[in-house]
Every structure is written in structure tokens, then in C-alpha cells.
Amino acid sequence: MKNHFSQYQNPLRILKLISGRQWLTFSASWLAWTADAFDFFCVSLNVDNIAKEFHKSHSDVTLAILFTLLTRSIGAVIFGALGDRYGRKWPMVGNILLFGILTFSTGFTRNFSEFLAVRSLYGIALGGIYGCAASLAIENLPNEARGIMSGVLQQGYAFGYLLAAAINLAIVPNSKYGWRAIFWFGIGPAVLIAIFRAVIPDEDAAKRRALSSRDSSTTMTAKDKGRVLLKEIKELFRYHWLRLIHAVALMSGFNFMSHGSQDLYPTFLTSQLENTPTTSTKVVSIMNFGAIIGGSLAGYFSQYWGRRITIISLCCVGACFIPLWYLPTDWRILAIGAFFMQFCVQGAWGIIPIHLNEISPSSTLRAVFVGLTYQLGNAISSASATIEATAAEKLKTKSPSGKIVPDYGKTQAIFIGAVFLCVIILTAVSPEYKGAMLEEVKYADGRVVVQVKPDVDKPETVEENNHYEG
Known part of the structure; x- marks a missing residue:
């Protein structure tokens, strides 16, 4: 037994390998991703309030979630490409400020059409965060720390x-402006995080300069760099289309998994049960812990x-907790099921940042690959909440008070x-390059190789441990 556990390193010892500058860079990415989620879930938490003000059904309001997720792919390409070519820092700063402004603007929409339009534009700004944040956070960390920090990110x-x-819960019930107040609040954290990202040392700059030097000299014009960028994106689709x-497809499944278990859960707690x-917030809070x-x-x-x-293990365990996640009527028991459901769902998600970075076919297009695949998966799964809401409205059940209401629980x-x-x-069926170093080596014959650290449990040849680019 002693030998079996000897392979595991003390997590605290792993965290000590991270330098102060790396912690700052990681923190900026983590905060950007946190602000991303905060602004996105403002709609999910207020589906009922928004529906009442605009005189729409719950399924109508979920169209805002659908449109936000659909347009995120556009932002992933734009900001991911800018981050890969010019460095992650300033595209991230602009991206954070943009989604903060559009969140703020949501609170001023006068009708449902304006609400949908602003949330669609917001999706473009939202879509750029993940690629740059995940790539910057993971690639600048020591290899030993990338697994655990992937989950933290x-x-x-x-x-x-x-x-x-x-x-x-603190703002909306106590504000005369109702649900609009939470969107106005959202611009504050976005501005603070953008300033923080702008002033911390740019850990990414040296690597971006080194990578850009492989294309041409430092005298390249912006137009030339744009051409090179477009060429690399075309090569991504031409040579790595299968991956x-x-x-x-994998990100579609993951996004269906998270949105399907989260977006309408507050509505299930309040409208059906x-x-x-206050009770709903308690369950949601326990779920997120x-x-x-x-x-x-x-x-x-x-x-x-x-x-x-x-x-795979977490998905199997999560499936076992489905009955405890929706059948109980006592919120305390329901909270236990919700805790373990999201433990498994987000546990699986915690591996995705490092997994996508490792299977990315090129470090010069890592932000594009990570961001684009993630956001295209979001786009494909964008109808999750609408599908569930529409199905629930057809599959009726009785609420505790005896009312006939949509059966959100069974549908989810x-x-x-x-x-x-x-x-x-x-x-x-996914490829796995666990331990990939995420650094490139260029050989005299023009080959570019991403070095992959051999898996100690499965010795392989040098050729099997290298991931060839060109």
C-alpha cells in the first residue's frame, strides 16, 4: 500500500513550485473566468423575474441564454486569434471591459427584443475569455502543477x-429596479479585473515574441502578421480537422452536461418546488461548493x-446521484444530491483546461483551438435550457401546493x-497527451514538435511521445 501511494505528490509541495509572477498571471485568468460566469448566470437566476416583466414564458427567456451561447464562437475566434498572435494580455483586457459594458447595458433594455439583441452581442464578448485565459493560465505554470491548477481555474x-x-439575493429583492440592478452591478467587477490584468507583469510577452520570430523578423508589418495568422488558422482546419x-463534439457534450444541470435548476427550485x-440560494450555494x-x-x-x-469515472458516479438530485422535496436532502451532482459535473470539467491545452495541435494557435472548440461546443449546446424548458412545459406535474406546473425536475x-x-x-475515444510539456522545439529540417512528457505508467517510444505539427 505504501508503494501504491508513493506516486502521489503533496499538493502543497506542488503549489510551492509556482512563482509569484505565475500566481499573478494565473489569478488574472481565474478572475476573468469568474467574472464571465457571474455575468452569464445573472440571466439564469432571474428567468422568472424577466419573464414577468416582459410578459414572456420561461422558455422564451431562455432564448437569451441560447443566443448568448451561439454567438460566443465569434468571440472565441476573434480574441483567440489576437491572443495567439499579439499576446494574451491586451486582448483579455479589452475583452473583459467589453463584456462588462454589455452586461451593464442589459439593465437598460426597454423590451424583450432589445434584451435578446444585447445578450447576443454580450455572447461575442463573453466568448473570447476562455481561450486566452485557459491558455495563459496553464502554459505558464510548471508542468507538475498543471493538473491541479486546471481544476482550480x-x-x-x-x-x-x-x-x-x-x-x-442581496440586490434584486431589495432594489426598486428588480433584476436590472444585478446587471448594473456587473460592470464593477469587470472594470477592476481588467485593471488588474493590465497592471500585472506580462508573463506571456517573452513567449509570444519567441514564437512570432519563427514566422519572420521583428520588422513584420501588422498586415503581414494578419496574413500569417489567417494562414495558420487555415492550416488548423486543413491538417487537424479530425481533432x-x-x-x-467533446465540448458539446460537456456544455450540455453543465448547462443541462445548472441553467434551469434555480427555476426548478422556485417554480416547481x-x-x-433564500432557500433556492442556499441549495445553489451548496451545489457550487x-x-x-x-x-x-x-x-x-x-x-x-x-x-x-x-x-469517465466522475460521469458514472454523477449518474448515480440523479435521483437524489431531483426527487426529494426537502431542500436539505436535495442540496446533498445537488452537491454531489456538481462535484461530479464540475469535477469532470476541471480536467478540460489542461486536456484541451495538451491535445492542441499547435502552441501558436493554442488559444484559438481551446477557445474555438469550447465555444463551438457552447453553440451546439446553446439550446439546452430552451429544450428543457419547452419539454417541461409539456410534461406537467403537481407542485407542493397542488398547482399544475412544468416538470423541470424529471426533464432535467x-x-x-x-x-x-x-x-x-x-x-x-478522445486522444490523451497527459504530461505534454506545451513547449515547441523546431528542428533544422523544419519540423515543429510539441514535446510530450512520457507517462510513467505506459512507457512509449520517442516518436509516440512527440506530437508533430509540420
């Missing part, structure tokens, strides 16, 4: 949801068990069960 999303739930398609906003813990632990253990086996349970199965299959 991803759970900025759960922490953002947690903050949104708590602040929504791109698989990564998009008739809980008070489970997400934060699960994501952090899963990222750490995936460093030893492998990315795929950890994801069926939906998430099917999604778990799809994610297990897609993960099983």
Missing part, C-alpha cells in the same frame, strides 16, 4: 455562479489516473442521464 466558473447567486471535430429565493471541491480534486488526481479515466433528470452517456463515449 475551471472552478472559477462555479465560484462566479456562487457569487451571482449570493449577490442576486478539431472531435474536440468540438415553490421554495423561497460541491463544484469547486470536485473540480479542484479531479484536476489533481487526473495527473496520476489520466484525463480520460478520471472524467432524463436530459442529464443521456448527456452523461454521450460524454463517457466521447471521452473514451
